[in-house]
Amino acid sequence: MGLFDGILGNASETEAQAIQLELSQLLAPGEEVRKAYSVIRDLLVFTTKRLILIDKQGVTGKKREYLSVPYRNIERYSTETTGHFDLDAELKIWVRGMAEPIIKTFRVDKNIYDVSRTLSEFTL
Template sequence: MIDFQNGGFYKLSAVDPQPLQKEIGPLLIEGENVLQTFKGIRDFIAFTNKRVIAVNIQGITGKKRDYTSLPFSKVQAFSVETAGTFDLDAELDLWFSSVGKVRFEFRDNVDIRMLSQLIAGYVL
């Protein structure tokens, strides 16, 4: 599992879910749909209607991958912080039972309020 306390997913930008569908498609259960995807330099996350799937690409070749599933049913609280004048990154914090806080940082072009509304629809 990804160690979110000593690292996380930073500088994420919204990307088209279609190219990533091939990689995470086998992980999805019946009735689960990918809603939004975000990619960093190598790593990426996918928001589905059931969970967040965080993919950590490891090693020089990138063949080794860690897939961490964070179900919305385990979210206890969440927080969003919009980008500002000097702090150009928006942040999403999710608190999961038994995992703790998970932080994702997004580039300023990501509509963090829309993402907050998406999460609220599945958590509340």
């Protein structure tokens, strides 16, 4: 179900070891990937030191933007679940120095709770 969850916009947990290998050039010495979630083509990666948001761009997804956010710079976050008519769930993350929050949209709130719990685990 991981592939279908990703296509539908549901967050699906991705194997941390695979992401560790993929990001080996970006990670600091001793930094380890603890959890990773894919949402459509994008990734939210929780390491021992920071949150890495990976935005895959273009038709093939080969072009990528890596946004590195140290946990100490996350000021607050909110989780908005789905409703009867609003079928999108949102995770908003406010980062020190940025005027607008980072917004990640999920099609259902099935796994947004897992992502929010992981964010709490690393920031609190």
